[in-house]
Amino acid sequence: MKQDIVISVQNISKIYDEKTIPVIALQDVSFEVEKGEFIAIKGPSGSGKTTLLNLLGGLDKPSHGNIQIGGHEVSSLSGKALVEFRLNHIGFVFQSYNLIPVFTAAENIGFIMQLQKINSDLIHKRVQELLIQIGLTDKANKRPFELSGGQQQRIAVARALAGKPQFILADEPTANLDSKTAFHLLDLMHELNQKEQMTFIFSTHDQRVIERARRIITLEDGRIVSDQRDI
Amino acid sequence: MLLLTLAWRNVWRNKKRSFIITFAIALGLWAGLFLVSFYNGMIGQRLDSALRIEFSHIQIHAKEYQHDYELKFCIPESGQMMEQLKSKDSIESVSGRVIAYGMLANARGHAGLKTYGVQVGTEKSLTRLFEKIVEGDYLSPSANNEMIIGRALAKKMSIRVRSKVVFTFEGMEGNLVSTAFRIVGFYETHNALFDEHNAFTNISNLDTLAGIPGSLHEIAIFVKPGVEIEQIQKHIQKEYPQTIVQTWKDISPELSYTSSMTDQIMYIYMGIILLALSFGIINTMLMSVLERTAELGMLMAIGMSNYRVFGMILLETFLLVASASPAGFALAMVCIQYFGKHGIHLEKYKDVYQNFGYSSTIYPTIQMHQFQQVISLLIITAFLSSLAPAMKAIRIKPLKAIRK
Numbered sequence: 001m002k003q004d005i006v007i008s009v010q011n012i013s014k015i016y017d018e019k020t021i022p023v024i025a026l027q028d029v030s031f032e033v034e035k036g037e038f039i040a041i042k043g044p045s046g047s048g049k050t051t052l053l054n055l056l057g058g059l060d061k062p063s064h065g066n067i068q069i070g071g072h073e074v075s076s077l078s079g080k081a082l083v084e085f086r087l088n089h090i091g092f093v094f095q096s097y098n099l100i101p102v103f104t105a106a107e108n109i110g111f112i113m114q115l116q117k118i119n120s121d122l123i124h125k126r127v128q129e130l131l132i133q134i135g136l137t138d139k140a141n142k143r144p145f146e147l148s149g150g151q152q153q154r155i156a157v158a159r160a161l162a163g164k165p166q167f168i169l170a171d172e173p174t175a176n177l178d179s180k181t182a183f184h185l186l187d188l189m190h191e192l193n194q195k196e197q198m199t200f201i202f203s204t205h206d207q208r209v210i211e212r213a214r215r216i217i218t219l220e221d222g223r224i225v226s227d228q229r230d231i
Numbered sequence: 232m233l234l235l236t237l238a239w240r241n242v243w244r245n246k247k248r249s250f251i252i253t254f255a256i257a258l259g260l261w262a263g264l265f266l267v268s269f270y271n272g273m274i275g276q277r278l279d280s281a282l283r284i285e286f287s288h289i290q291i292h293a294k295e296y297q298h299d300y301e302l303k304f305c306i307p308e309s310g311q312m313m314e315q316l317k318s319k320d321s322i323e324s325v326s327g328r329v330i331a332y333g334m335l336a337n338a339r340g341h342a343g344l345k346t347y348g349v350q351v352g353t354e355k356s357l358t359r360l361f362e363k364i365v366e367g368d369y370l371s372p373s374a375n376n377e378m379i380i381g382r383a384l385a386k387k388m389s390i391r392v393r394s395k396v397v398f399t400f401e402g403m404e405g406n407l408v409s410t411a412f413r414i415v416g417f418y419e420t421h422n423a424l425f426d427e428h429n430a431f432t433n434i435s436n437l438d439t440l441a442g443i444p445g446s447l448h449e450i451a452i453f454v455k456p457g458v459e460i461e462q463i464q465k466h467i468q469k470e471y472p473q474t475i476v477q478t479w480k481d482i483s484p485e486l487s488y489t490s491s492m493t494d495q496i497m498y499i500y501m502g503i504i505l506l507a508l509s510f511g512i513i514n515t516m517l518m519s520v521l522e523r524t525a526e527l528g529m530l531m532a533i534g535m536s537n538y539r540v541f542g543m544i545l546l547e548t549f550l551l552v553a554s555a556s557p558a559g560f561a562l563a564m565v566c567i568q569y570f571g572k573h574g575i576h577l578e579k580y581k582d583v584y585q586n587f588g589y590s591s592t593i594y595p596t597i598q599m600h601q602f603q604q605v606i607s608l609l610i611i612t613a614f615l616s617s618l619a620p621a622m623k624a625i626r627i628k629p630l631k632a633i634r635k
Binding site: 088 | 233244525530531534537538539629630
C-alpha cells in the first residue's frame, strides 16, 4: 500500500508574518494521499484550506514540517526546479477557471504539454481524447469568452489532466458554477478519477463536492479535526 | 513557436492600444528617416557642388604655393605631369589652372577677386560650372579676354553681361598688371560666398598677362567612380614629391567633417525619436503586464518558467515594434522617393541656404546602410523597452497574483 502514496505531509505548519504579528494558518498538519484518491478538504473560511492547497502545489513554503510528492521534498525546491516540478507533477484547477483568453479551448488544453515540449502529434492526439472525455469536441476552436462557465471549467480540468500530473489540486472548482453545471463537472472529475486513476484534491465548502468525495479532510483553525475515508 | 503565438495574440488583445502605439512608432520612424534623408540630401548636394565646382577630388600645387599664393610658385614641369596624369586609368579628368588674386573694378565699384585661368575644353569635363551659367554664355575656347563671374558679384557691382571690367593684380616682378575683360556670362552656384569672389577666364589670357605662359598653379583631378581618392593621392604624391597633392578632405576639412557626420546625425535624430517612442512602448507594455497580473501568475503557477515569461514579454515588445516598422519604412520610402525626384523647395530661405553654401532645393536621399542602422536601433529600442515590463512580469508572485 505504501508504494502508492503520492503525497506525504508531515507536521507542517504555516505561520504568516512570523516576525510581527504571527497568524497561524496551519498547525502540525500530517496526512498521506494515495494514488487515485478523490479527496475533499473542507472547513469554514479561514480554516486553512487554501493555504494547505498552496503548500501542496508548491506555490508556498511551509514554516515547519515537510511535504513529499512522489518522493521529492517539495519544500526544498526553489526557482526553476520548483517550476519544472509543478509543470510535470501537479495539475491545477482554479476557482475562476483562469484559461488563457487568447487561446482556443484545444490550445488551452494542449498548453501544458507544449510547455513540457511534447511532440505536436502526441499533443494533438491527447487534446482530442480529452475533448471527447469532457464532451466539448464541438467547442475545440472556441475562445474562453465564447464558452459558458461550466464549459470553461471543464477545459481547465482537461488542461490540468493533459500533462499527466501525479495529482490535481482544485481550489473551490464549483464556487462559480450553478448546481446543474457543478454536478456535471463533478461527474466528469469523478469519471476521470475512475478511468485515469487520477488523484483529485479539492478545497471546498460546497456540500455537493463533499458528498461526492470518498475521503474528507476537515480543517478548523489550521488543524485537521477529522479525516474520514471510504464514505 | 508556442511563445511566438501567445505573444502575437497578446499584442493584439487590446487592438486600440496596440494600434495607437504602432501608429506612433510608424510615425516616429517616418519622421526620423525623412529627417535623415533630408540631411543626407542637403549634405550630398553641398558635397557634390563643392567637388564639381570648387575643389575636385584632388588638387596639386607647388609646395611653396601652399603658404604664399604668389604667381611665381608654379608647378614644376606641369605640362609633362598633365600628360602623365591624363594617361592614368584611375583618373577620369584632369585640368590645369593659373590663379591670380587681384581686384576687379568698374565704374560702380571694385571687389577682391580670385581669377582662375582655365583650360576651357578640359575644365568642362572636370567641373560643372558651365551648367551653372544663369545669364550669358560660358567661356569659348578661342576668344580672348572673356570672363565669367558669379551673379552675386555682378549684382553687387551692377555688372551686366557684355560689359567691361578691369582686373588688376600683382605681376611676377611685383608690378601691377591691369587688363580689361568682357563679362560674357554669370554663373550661380549654391554658394553665395564662392560666387562673390571667384571669376574664370581662358588660361591663355591670364598666363600671358601674369608672365608665366605654359605654367600652372593648380592641377585639379577627378578620379573614376569607385576609385579610392586617398590611394590615388598617395600615389601621385610619391610620384611627384616636389609638389603637394591634397584631397578635397585636406583642402576643406570642415566639409569633410560635415560629410562624415551624416551617420552620427542619423544616430542623433533616430536616437531622440526612438528614446521618446521607447517611453510609449514601455508604458504600453507595462499596462499590458499589469492588466494580466492574474493571468501571468496563473501561467507561472501551472509551470511557465520566469525565463519563458521574460521571453514572452520580450517577444511581445518586438512584435509590437515589428508590426509598426513596415508602415514606417514604407511611408518614409514613399516620401523620400517622391521628394528625391521632385525636391523640397525652400526658395523663401534661398539666401540663408546659399550663404552657407547649400542649395535651397533639397533632394532627400537615404543609403541602404542607414536603413540597416535604423533597424539595428529599432531592435535595441525594442529590447531596452521590454526590460522593465519583462522584469515586472517575472517579479509577479503566482500565489498573490492568482488570488486577484
